[in-house]
Amino acid sequence: MNSGRIVCAVLAGLCVASVFMPSGVPSESTTRSTSPMTSLRGLMNSSWPMLAHDISHSGRSNYSTINTTNIIKWKFPTSGTVWGSSPVIDNSGIIYFADEGLYAVYPNGTLKWKYGSFNCETTPAINWDGTIYVGTSHGSANGIYAINSNGTFKWRYITGNNVESSPVIGTDGTIYCGDSNGYINALYPNGTLKWRYRTGLDIYSSPAIGTDGIVYCGSHDHKLYAINPNNGTVKWNFNTGNWVHGSPTIGIEGTVYIGSDDGFLYALNPENGSMIWKTNVGSMLAAPALDEDGTLYFGVWESAFKAVYPNGTIKWSFNLGNQNGVWGSSAAISADGSIYFGTFLNEGTGGGDIIALNLSGTEKWRSRIGSSFIWSSPAIAKDGTVYIGADNGYLCAFGPLDPNAPTAPTITGEINGKIKKTYTYTFTSTSPLDHNIFYFVDWGDGTTSSWVGPYNSGVTLTLNHSWTNKGTYIIKARANDTDNLLGPWGTLSVTMPFSYDNPAMNILERILERFPHIFPILRHILN
Numbered sequence: 001m002n003s004g005r006i007v008c009a010v011l012a013g014l015c016v017a018s019v020f021m022p023s024g025v026p027s028e029s030t031t032r033s034t035s036p037m038t039s040l041r042g043l044m045n046s047s048w049p050m051l052a053h054d055i056s057h058s059g060r061s062n063y064s065t066i067n068t069t070n071i072i073k074w075k076f077p078t079s080g081t082v083w084g085s086s087p088v089i090d091n092s093g094i095i096y097f098a099d100e101g102l103y104a105v106y107p108n109g110t111l112k113w114k115y116g117s118f119n120c121e122t123t124p125a126i127n128w129d130g131t132i133y134v135g136t137s138h139g140s141a142n143g144i145y146a147i148n149s150n151g152t153f154k155w156r157y158i159t160g161n162n163v164e165s166s167p168v169i170g171t172d173g174t175i176y177c178g179d180s181n182g183y184i185n186a187l188y189p190n191g192t193l194k195w196r197y198r199t200g201l202d203i204y205s206s207p208a209i210g211t212d213g214i215v216y217c218g219s220h221d222h223k224l225y226a227i228n229p230n231n232g233t234v235k236w237n238f239n240t241g242n243w244v245h246g247s248p249t250i251g252i253e254g255t256v257y258i259g260s261d262d263g264f265l266y267a268l269n270p271e272n273g274s275m276i277w278k279t280n281v282g283s284m285l286a287a288p289a290l291d292e293d294g295t296l297y298f299g300v301w302e303s304a305f306k307a308v309y310p311n312g313t314i315k316w317s318f319n320l321g322n323q324n325g326v327w328g329s330s331a332a333i334s335a336d337g338s339i340y341f342g343t344f345l346n347e348g349t350g351g352g353d354i355i356a357l358n359l360s361g362t363e364k365w366r367s368r369i370g371s372s373f374i375w376s377s378p379a380i381a382k383d384g385t386v387y388i389g390a391d392n393g394y395l396c397a398f399g400p401l402d403p404n405a406p407t408a409p410t411i412t413g414e415i416n417g418k419i420k421k422t423y424t425y426t427f428t429s430t431s432p433l434d435h436n437i438f439y440f441v442d443w444g445d446g447t448t449s450s451w452v453g454p455y456n457s458g459v460t461l462t463l464n465h466s467w468t469n470k471g472t473y474i475i476k477a478r479a480n481d482t483d484n485l486l487g488p489w490g491t492l493s494v495t496m497p498f499s500y501d502n503p504a505m506n507i508l509e510r511i512l513e514r515f516p517h518i519f520p521i522l523r524h525i526l527n
Contacts, residue, residue: 041128042169046091048379051123051166052287052330055209056250059289059297061380065334065399068384070356070365073397074109074486082389084121084164084328086377090149095379095387096124096132097395102147107381109397109484113151118142123166123206123377125175127189133175135163144177146191155191159183165217166206166247170229176215178203184217184225186232195232199225206247206287208256210270216256218244224258224266226273236273240266247287247330249296251310257296259284265296267312277312282325286377289331289339291359297339299326305341307361316361328375332386338364340386342374354378354388354398369396401488406431406457406479408490409439413475419496422466429479429487431457438480444473444494454482467496 043049052059080100087097093107098120104112122135130149136142142162146154165178173189180202186194200221207217214235215227220243226235241262248258255276256268261283267276282300289297294310303325307315320326320343329342337359345351352370357363369390376389385399406429413425427439438453439461445468455461467473475492 042171042173044090044126044128044130046089046126047093047382048087048089048332050088050125050168051086051206051377052247052249052289053332053379055168055170056290057206057208057247057287057330058249059287059331059377060291060333062335063380063382063384064336065338065340065380065384065386066336067400068334068338068356068386068398070367070398071401071488072367072369072486073385073399073401074480074484075397076103076105076109076111076395078103078393078395079117080119081391081393082376082395083391084123084375085389086123086166086330087379087387087389087395088124088126089379089381089387090126090130093381094149095381095395096126097376097387097389098122098124098134099389099393102132102134102145103395104149104151105395107383107385108402109395109486115147115151115153116145118145121164122177125167125169127169127173133167133169133177135165135167135177135179137162137164137180143179144175144185144187144191157185157187157191157193159185165203168207168209170209170213170215174229176207176209176217178205178207178217178219182219182221184215184227184232186215186229197225197227197232197234199223204245208248208250208287210250210254210256212254212270214270216248216250216258218246218248218258220245222260222262224248224256224268224273226256226270238266238268238273238275240264245285246328249287249290251290252292252294255310257288257290259286259288259298259300261285265298265308265312279308279312279314281306281308281314286326286328286330289333291333295359297331297333299329299331299341299343301325301327305331305339305355305357307359318357318361318363320355327373328377329388330377332378332380334380334384334386340378340380340388342370342376342378342388344373344375345370352391354386354396367396367398369394402485404432404483405485406435406437406481406487408488409461409477409479411475411477411490411492413492413494415492415494417494417496419467419470422464424462424464425475425492427461427463427477427490428458429477429490431479431481433481433483433485435481435483435485440478440480442476443467444475445469451480467494470497471495 085098118136118138124134143158161179161181167177199219205218240260243261282302331341352374371392378388409427409429436454441449
């Protein structure tokens with residue numbers, strides 16, 4: 001189901017200095033006595049420093065997205081496919097995410113730096129000092145990497161197995177992460193092994209940490225594990241009826257919530273792992289988001305997104321329409337009560353959406369951004385921008401447009417004409433900063449111009465186009481300046497009703513349009 005099948009690439013220019021795993025690791029808990037680097041702080045205090053926002057996986061932001069719509073603010077192209085990696089944000093607004101390497105992107109959508117060329121499907125986690133931790137699937141060198149905030153190599157711990165479990169950082173700086181051989185790994189902040197515990201099967205679940213420091217992690221051996229952070233011993237485990245692929249969420253009172261591929265959402269007692277309740281919701285492959293009132297929000301494989309009360313009863317279920325369901329995308333909840341998540345479409349349909357819902361379960365908006373699926377989970381920035389990765393190789397930003405962005409292009413040209421005849425259209429936009437401008441035109445018939453330019457601010461772009469089928473089309477155009485500030489859409493509606501020019505037939509067509517029920521046989525023949 002996940003991407004251990006991806007062939008690992010060779011990391012270019014990787015530093016030789018690495019921390020190797022010990023040989024002969026037994027099947028149960030293993031510890032090393034290496035002294036840890038002193039660290040009194042863990043996760044960075046930023047708007048979105050790790051998968052699902054925090055170490056309890058609440059998926060809850062302190063910032064409003066009240067002005068965020070389905071208009072794309074910008075799209076950042078990558079060298080590969082953004083599979084399971086989700087964006088995270090540091091306290092300077094820099095966005096980090098991974099596909100074939102680790103990217104750092106400025107808030108305006110331009111590249112700060114890229115590190116490496118390894119395959120990566122995990123979400124990075126940002127330490128208080130700016131260090132970024134990320135798991136990789138990189139052949140013999142797969143493991144956990146620590147990269148400095150300037151994009152330079154810090155250290156590497158080689159697990160010997162693919163890491164598709166997103167790391168989490170404890171309050172003492174310990175890094176926890178699972179791997180494809182079933183190990184839960186605990187690393188000191190200097191990259192040496194603290195302990196590792198082996199479960200019965202591979203791990204894709206990202207660990208969560210309770211207020212008492214207990215580490216919770218799911219495994220494909222059907223179990224959720226509660227691990228003591230000091231020595232890696234098991235406090236308890238809970239056996240579900242199938243794979244535990246998604247990540248656990250820790251409730252306000254310490255209750256542990258976990259979804260399973262058996263179709264149930266479980267609420268567990270953190271003291272002993274006993275079941276408080278379970279609810280039949282459908283196959284869950286991501287962590288449920290948790291609102292302040294204890295309501296859980298999550299998507300399931302069976303074409304639905306659901307809300308569940310803290311007592312386990314279903315609050316509402318939103319039908320995703322033609323969507324196949326939600327795979328690995330954990331929801332993000334904004335301060336204004338908007339819920340964001342990505343979807344996976346039927347394979348025969350193609351595509352993938354980001355959807356925004358209200359807390360009542362009604363749809364606010366959606367936007368098609370993928371070619372097959374959106375596994376990435378959204379992240380919310382301080383200014384309300386929502387970031388999410390797409391499988392077609394883009395990081396997408398939704399949010400308020402920059403006031404210095406170019407204006408919506410004014411579009412002029414023929415609004416009524418004939419099909420298969422070429423017409424000339426002009427597009428004009430201005431930049432408040434007097435920057436050069438690029439134009440993008442969507443002709444409304446499935447064809448686009450790609451980006452054209454640069455042009456001086458206020459200089460008109462002229463393009464020609466023809467339509468092959470009768471109908472009404474909406475021409476859309478946007479302008480982007482040299483600072484990657486993307487402006488709003490300008491539109492023009494055009495109608496191309498005829499493929500010939502016969503005055504008598506034109507008059508007859510108008511009569512039939514005004515009196516649609518007369519001469520049905522003649523209308524049928526003409527059509």
